[in-house]
Amino acid sequence: MPALSPTMEEGTLAKWLVKEGDSVKSGDLLAEIETDKATMEFEAIDEGVVAKIVVPEGTDNVKVGAVIAVIAEEGEDASAVEAPTGEAKPAARADKSDADAARKDEVEAEKETPAAKPDGAAAGDRVKASPLARRLAAEKGIELSALSGSGPNGRIVKADLEGAKAGAAPAAKPAESAKQAPAAAPAPAATGEAKAVWYDESIPHSVEKLSNIRKTIARRLTEAKQTIPHIYLTVDIRLDALLKLRGELNKGLESRGVKLSVNDLLIKALGVALEATPKCNVxxxxxxxxxxxxxxxxxxxxxxxxxxxxxxxxxxxxxxxxISTQMKDLAGRAKEGKLKPEEYQGGTASISNMGMFGIKQFDAVINPPQGMILAVGAGEKRPYIVDDALGVATVMSATGSFDHRAIDGADGAQLMKLFKELVESPLGFIA
Structure with a gap:
């Protein structure tokens, strides 16, 4: 399993693009892998014949470095190649830092699953088993304590579950039972693992497994709200001049097949405002x-x-x-899960526009490690003071969320003030 992004620790083998017996050469696509950010294509780096597919498509939580397939070298008999059995072992890493990381993962795994006792684990003790074996046992209702492990140091692996029948764990010995802690509050009926959050199963419902992307979103946004003190600053911005300029620019760009969106102009305005207020670009x-x-x-x-x-x-x-051309390309490939890591990792600030949904105003969550994000609402006709007289103008609300550890309210206000001025006098940022 390749590391397809700097933050990737495991992935889902979404789809194999080859089958056993296929010949491949360097650069051929082998599989589609879902990382913590996107679904990416994995290319072969050597040529040969696919001798064995070790990890079937659809498998979740495949660790980086684990063997997912075996390719026979040129001239080698593919049918004679010995493929790994049972749990995939970590593959050799390209450099020392990656090798150290792999060894650290193995050590942490050993800490989490203490060695199985020679005479079998008693009730209440942890059984030494691979994460995959634990998950499969939970799904099939198999008690790991009733099995003997064939892995290193008696560790239970996937192969040990084959042919095992679902059933209750052996009764605890009296001496061991006496050592157990007092019973906790009643738990939900066993369905493999206890649910972290309760919900009413009597209501008609469906359950969907989270994608790696959704898991990452949940983790990062939780961290952002728990660790970053947000300060929110909102301004109302008149859009009439921007909309007029956009119409004129689109007439001139029509022959080139380019059509600017309002968001394209707002991205440009935010970029100019950030460069002019570097205390917010942090x-x-x-x-x-x-x-x-x-x-x-x-x-x-x-x-x-x-x-x-x-x-x-x-x-x-x-x-x-x-900007317009790049956004159309990036947005299209983002929805297909085809972005490269360098196309979505990094950035100095963010913009989120929900105006197309009719949302008037909202507060966005900062995208760490950035220091701010701009939330843009819908442009709508509102009563507005124009030249000291009450009139009607197209107005939108924009809210900046700032990391108050790094950005003072006055500095955030300066950025929002400049952004408002640029949008209301757009010739100032396209010149």
């Missing part, structure tokens, strides 16, 4: 503060598997037509 590191000298704007895109933020690099200094 990352908080605890004892240090990183100030970026370029505005790379992450743009929130909704996909079938969850939210992802492809990046417009150097948004302040590239043309609107280039």
């Amino acid at each position: 990352t908080f590191l605890g004892n240090e503060l990183v100030t970026y000298h370029r505005a790379d704007v992450s743009v929130a895109v909704s996909t079938p598997t969850g939210l992802i933020t492809p990046i417009i690099r150097d948004a302040a200094n590239i043309s609107l037509s280039k």
Whole structure:
């Protein structure tokens, strides 16, 4: 299993693009792998024949470095190649740091699953078993304590579950039973593992397994709200001049097949505002503060598997037509799960636009390690003071969420003020 992103520790083998017996060469696509961010294609680095597919497609939680298939070398008899059996072993890493990481993972796994006792584990004791074996046993209702492990040091692996029947654990010995802690509060009926959150199963419902992307979103946003003190600053912005300019620009760009969206112009305006207010273009590191000298704007895109933020690099200094072209390409591939890691990892600040859904105003959660995110609502006709007289204008609300550890309210207010001025006088940021 390859590491397809810097943060990837495990992945889902979504689909095999080859079958046993197929010949492959360097660069051929072998499989589609779902990482913690996207679904990516895995390419062969050597040529040969696919001798054995070890991990079937659809398998979750495959550790980076685990053997997922065996390729026979040129001239080697594919049928004679010995494929790993049972639990996949970690594959050799490319460099020392990766090897150290693999060894650390093995050590942590051993800590979590103490060695099985020679005479079998008593009730209440932990049984030494691989994570995959534990999951399969839970699904099939098999008691691990009733099995003998064939893995290293008696560890129970997947192969040991084959042919095993579901059943209750052996009765605990009297002496061992006496040592057990007092009974806890009644637990839900056993269905493999106790549920962390209770819900009413009597209500008609369906249960869907979380994708790796959704798991990552849940983890990162929980961390963001728990660890980052958010401060929210909202401004109302008149859009009439921006909409007029957009219409004129689109007439000129029509022959080139480019059509600017309002969001394209807002990305550009945010990039210019960030470069002009560098105190808001930062990352908080605890004892240090990183100030970026370029505005790379992450743009929130909704996909079938969850939210992802492809990046417009150097948004302040590239043309609107280039921003538009890049966004259409990035958004399209994001929804297909085809983004490369460098296209969504990084960024110095984010923008999230829910105006197309008619949302008037909302507060977005900061995307760590960035220091701010801009939430944009819908443009709508509102009563508005124009030239000291009450009139009607197209107005939108924009809310900046700022990391108050790194960005003072006054600095955030300065960015929001400048962003408002740029949008209301758009010739100032396209020049």
